[in-house]
Amino acid sequence: MDNVYETIFNSINDGIVIYSPDGNFLDVNQITCDDLGYSKDENLQMKITDIIPSEFRESVHVQVVEKLKQGGGIIELICKCKDGSLIPVELNIRPIDYKGAPANLIVARNIAERKRAEEVLKQSEWKYRQAYNLMQGVLESPKDVVIFAIDRKYRYIAFNKNHQGTMKHIWDANIEVGVSMLNYIKDPADKEKAKVNFDRALAGEAFTIIEEYGDVLLERCWYENVYSPLKDAQGNVIGLTLILTDITERKNAEEEVLLWKERYDAAVAASGHVLYDWNIETNDVTYSGELETVLGYSMTEMEGGLKRWIELIHPEDREYFERASSEVIETEESANLEFRFLRKDGRYIVIEDVGHFIKNIEGDLIGMVGFVKDITERKEAEKALIQAKVLAEESNRTKSEFLANMSHELRTPLNSVIGFSQVLDDRIFGDLNERQTRYVSNILNSGRHLLELINDILDISKIESGKMKYKPDRINLIQTIDEIVMLTEPMAKSKSIVFESNIEFENQEVYADRIKLKQIMYNLLSNAIKFTPKSGKVWINSKVIADKLQISVSDNGIGIPFNEQESIFEPFKQVSSSPNREYEGTGLGLAIVKHYVEMHDGRIHVESELGKGSTFTLTVPVGCKVEHDPIC
Numbered sequence: 001m002d003n004v005y006e007t008i009f010n011s012i013n014d015g016i017v018i019y020s021p022d023g024n025f026l027d028v029n030q031i032t033c034d035d036l037g038y039s040k041d042e043n044l045q046m047k048i049t050d051i052i053p054s055e056f057r058e059s060v061h062v063q064v065v066e067k068l069k070q071g072g073g074i075i076e077l078i079c080k081c082k083d084g085s086l087i088p089v090e091l092n093i094r095p096i097d098y099k100g101a102p103a104n105l106i107v108a109r110n111i112a113e114r115k116r117a118e119e120v121l122k123q124s125e126w127k128y129r130q131a132y133n134l135m136q137g138v139l140e141s142p143k144d145v146v147i148f149a150i151d152r153k154y155r156y157i158a159f160n161k162n163h164q165g166t167m168k169h170i171w172d173a174n175i176e177v178g179v180s181m182l183n184y185i186k187d188p189a190d191k192e193k194a195k196v197n198f199d200r201a202l203a204g205e206a207f208t209i210i211e212e213y214g215d216v217l218l219e220r221c222w223y224e225n226v227y228s229p230l231k232d233a234q235g236n237v238i239g240l241t242l243i244l245t246d247i248t249e250r251k252n253a254e255e256e257v258l259l260w261k262e263r264y265d266a267a268v269a270a271s272g273h274v275l276y277d278w279n280i281e282t283n284d285v286t287y288s289g290e291l292e293t294v295l296g297y298s299m300t301e302m303e304g305g306l307k308r309w310i311e312l313i314h315p316e317d318r319e320y321f322e323r324a325s326s327e328v329i330e331t332e333e334s335a336n337l338e339f340r341f342l343r344k345d346g347r348y349i350v351i352e353d354v355g356h357f358i359k360n361i362e363g364d365l366i367g368m369v370g371f372v373k374d375i376t377e378r379k380e381a382e383k384a385l386i387q388a389k390v391l392a393e394e395s396n397r398t399k400s401e402f403l404a405n406m407s408h409e410l411r412t413p414l415n416s417v418i419g420f421s422q423v424l425d426d427r428i429f430g431d432l433n434e435r436q437t438r439y440v441s442n443i444l445n446s447g448r449h450l451l452e453l454i455n456d457i458l459d460i461s462k463i464e465s466g467k468m469k470y471k472p473d474r475i476n477l478i479q480t481i482d483e484i485v486m487l488t489e490p491m492a493k494s495k496s497i498v499f500e501s502n503i504e505f506e507n508q509e510v511y512a513d514r515i516k517l518k519q520i521m522y523n524l525l526s527n528a529i530k531f532t533p534k535s536g537k538v539w540i541n542s543k544v545i546a547d548k549l550q551i552s553v554s555d556n557g558i559g560i561p562f563n564e565q566e567s568i569f570e571p572f573k574q575v576s577s578s579p580n581r582e583y584e585g586t587g588l589g590l591a592i593v594k595h596y597v598e599m600h601d602g603r604i605h606v607e608s609e610l611g612k613g614s615t616f617t618l619t620v621p622v623g624c625k626v627e628h629d630p631i632c
């Protein structure tokens with residue numbers, strides 16, 4: 001090697017190796033020695049395979065043979081240095097003639113730096129791709145968000161699919177990059193509005209506005225529009241970006257909320273109540289509605305939350321209020337309290353406080369809303385009513401007692417009247433002439449009628465004063481009904497009334513008060529006979545259905561007008577119509593019947609038609625209300 005080549009050989013930045021076809025190093029330059037860490041002498045003792053890690057030798061050999069066959073070429077491989085470290089190198093290998101014999105020349109370049117740079121590039125490329133994908137996702141994902149960018153001449157730079165769809169939907173436009181957006185907007189007013197906003201952004205202003213857009217034929221939608229100028233690296237405005245969010249639903253919901261609030265405020269005002277909203281955490285209370293009218297205070301005068309509220313409660317009711325409030329919080333029940341409250345005019349009013357808890361999504365109590373109402377008048381009316389009731393009960397009792405005593409006092413002389421006129425009527429002390437007979441018979445009938453009346457009065461006053469005893473017993477129904485039928489038979493016969501009995505059981509027992517049941521049957525049957533003209537018909541039906549005894553007494557008599565069918569069960573009430581007037585009576589019989597039926601836990605009602613007849617039906621349980629009932 002002459003001197004020039006020797007200089008190049010040793011000063012070049014790449015490593016140079018010459019090795020023989022059987023792999024022995026024939027020459028290396030200084031860079032090679034520096035990179036691999038061997039001295040030149042050491043290198044010259046080595047084979048080329050010594051600097052290739054064993055695992056790569058095979059594949060490197062194949063590549064080298066391939067390149068040499070082609071007259072030379074470039075391969076990349078990993079070299080192993082003296083200290084065991086590995087370096088990536090790019091080899092330019094070609095066959096040469098060295099000192100008259102064939103050899104191979106390698107120009108080797110350490111590409112560790114390049115590899116590192118490539119790796120960094122790969123990484124950052126990957127990062128940008130990720131960022132790009134993310135960005136694309138952001139642009140396309142939100143359902144109602146429209147995004148686009150335009151240049152200074154309003155020409156599209158980019159847009160997302162939503163914008164493409166919206167433009168198609170609103171203006172039937174197939175938008176394209178590079179075409180002015182204003183060309184697509186058909187409504188002149190909308191076009192002008194858009195241009196004004198674009199120009200603002202193009203002048204460098206970033207702003208957000210809510211606008212309505214759309215073809216007049218289609219429904220118009222509300223959009224929240226965020227305009228931002230688009231700048232180049234030097235800060236010059238080169239266009240703008242616009243992000244539109246369709247907020248039609250939100251806007252409608254807001255309007256609906258406003259409407260509801262208006263309705264709510266109107267309802268609150270109309271109710272005349274004070275509404276409160278108590279925040280448990282801060283203990284603040286806010287009021288709406290008729291605060292000034294009901295309590296007399298302004299909002300400012302009520303400031304101070306719950307503390308101020310408690311201050312105004314009557315001192316005697318404060319403890320009750322605090323206890324009840326904490327109970328309400330503990331149990332999370334609705335509040336319904338009544339207490340006295342000091343109005344601004346110095347007057348205590350009774351107020352009703354009805355509150356309901358509000359919870360957040362997690363289910364924690366956050367407050368209570370409710371209303372307060374001045375119920376002073378209602379309370380006073382209730383008090384007056386209670387007093388009136390007490391008085392009425394008192395006077396009723398006095399009346400009943402008076403009647404009971406009176407009846408008793410009247411019965412004694414009346415018994416003498418009836419007894420002695422009976423004796424006279426029976427001719428025990430001798431005959432009577434015709435006139436005497438008529439008079440005595442009159443005295444006897446009037447006496448009996450009076451006694452019946454007094455007995456009824458006595459019964460009803462006993463019932464009303466709660467002194468009428470209920471004495472149930474096991475009784476045989478058929479027998480009881482028969483007894484009453486026998487008792488009323490003469491009455492029926494005297495009017496030639498046909499009597500029929502329809503009883504669907506034989507040995508039915510019922511747990512009832514015998515005397516009262518008989519009285520019930522007697523009153524109903526005697527009424528039926530009384531209010532049925534001569535040669536009419538009276539009949540009894542009786543059956544047991546689902547442990548209930550049902551007895552009905554029917555007649556084809558004068559009937560009862562519909563509007564009086566309820567009142568006849570009240571004491572002293574008689575039908576006011578003229579055909580009724582000819583019949584004697586006290587108007588107490590049915591009242592007693594009703595009371596007695598109810599004592600048996602039963603019900604009675606009438607079905608009747610004027611001129612056609614009436615049916616009184618009573619239903620009582622076969623076994624009775626008392627626990628020791630032997631039939632139950």
Ligand code: ADP
Nearest residue numbers: 527528531559568574575585586587588589590
């Ligand atoms: P009284 O029969 O003593 O008047 P009640 O209380 O027994 O009193 O009856 C009240 C009224 O009901 C009777 O006056 C009569 O007008 C009407 N009433 C009761 N039973 C019948 C009936 N079977 N047919 C028509 N009216 C009747």
